[in-house]
């Protein structure tokens with residue numbers, strides 16, 4: 001039961017989307033008040049809460065008197081920069097009423113891809129939690145260009161959950177949860193209360209078009225749930241505009257869609273490899289190698305590799321693909337793409353012959369390899 005998991009949680013992530021935070025005439029201060037009060041109550045009960053809040057662009061739009069999100073990226077960035085300060089000011093005031101201090105954390109994909117910056121962010125966040133300060137996290141929209149963007153705050157909240165070893169992710173949006181089809185287009189859509197044994201087919205339920213101010217839509221929430229549950233952490237999608245939604249979730253009174261986690265929890269380094277890093281290329285495996293890594297927990301040896309796609313250096317993340325073409329995992333390589341092409345198909349004993357040196361037997365050691373096929 002989700003409320004049992006919530007009751008035993010020590011640290012949680014709460015994400016709130018733009019739609020919840022937007023009123024016709026600007027930032028929805030009532031929602032800001034409501035969320036700040038509810039999160040403060042949880043902190044007073046001894047829970048550590050990391051808060052991922054959208055709403056910067058929405059707040060900026062209203063400040064400029066614009067009706068809809070502009071298409072041009074620099075304009076969006078400018079709006080987010082304007083709105084982020086209003087958003088933080090509103091939270092600071094609202095949390096202060098409950099005796100809580102807040103901190104602003106703005107992150108990019110690059111920050112989480114670099115192990116060093118990732119660990120720096122974790123240390124800072126842990127310190128804030130020790131001090132009982134509420135970290136309010138958003139994507140750093142001002143520098144958001146394709147190569148470094150996280151995509152949306154659904155994804156960011158999933159990454160924060162894994163980065164911080166949180167026990168639960170609550171995703172608050174403007175709808176009761178996941179429906180079996182897009183309720184905006186299908187009035188007969190039915191709410192799905194529980195998703196167990198995550199299947200890719202549930203992605204078909206979701207429209208990928210977000211609300212007027214959101215970025216990811218329901219599809220990005222499902223993708224976040226997939227990452228989280230594969231790493232062994234539960235997630236709930238619920239309507240953030242309901243009064244007392246957080247305490248109602250904790251008491252089991254409601255509601256939303258509960259994504260049941262896989263039984264085994266991945267350690268945080270493996271989560272980082274699997275769900276934070278972006279693969280720089282792909283290693284195509286033969287059937288024997290796919291079987292060995294998938295079902296027997298083995299390292300990947302050069303003999304089982306039949307093709308290499310992409311160019312990457314030593315230590316880079318590479319996806320593993322089976323003969324059927326599907327991605328089955330991801331790992332950090334001990335050899336560059338160029339060297340793997342020279343040694344693929346050969347026995348470990350032949351590596352020195354081919355490269356003149358043999359620092360490792362394995363192309364990817366099992367400690368640096370995560371199977372994602374089941375997700």
Ligand SMILES: Nc1ncnc2c1ncn2[C@@H]1O[C@H](COP(=O)(O)OP(=O)(O)O)[C@@H](O)[C@H]1O
Nearest residue numbers: 017018019173179181182205207210211214217
């Ligand atoms: N299958 C579905 N179930 C629920 N909502 C859906 C579905 N498909 C599309 N949606 C839409 O997704 C919206 C929520 O996504 P989004 O606008 O990105 O919210 P947020 O701003 O909270 O992140 C809902 O308002 C809903 O209209």
Ligand SMILES: N[C@@H](CCC(=O)OP(=O)(O)O)C(=O)O
Nearest residue numbers: 018055056057152153214215
């Ligand atoms: N960083 C953006 C939010 C982007 C985003 O993911 O929005 P949403 O889909 O509403 O959670 C902002 O603060 O406006």
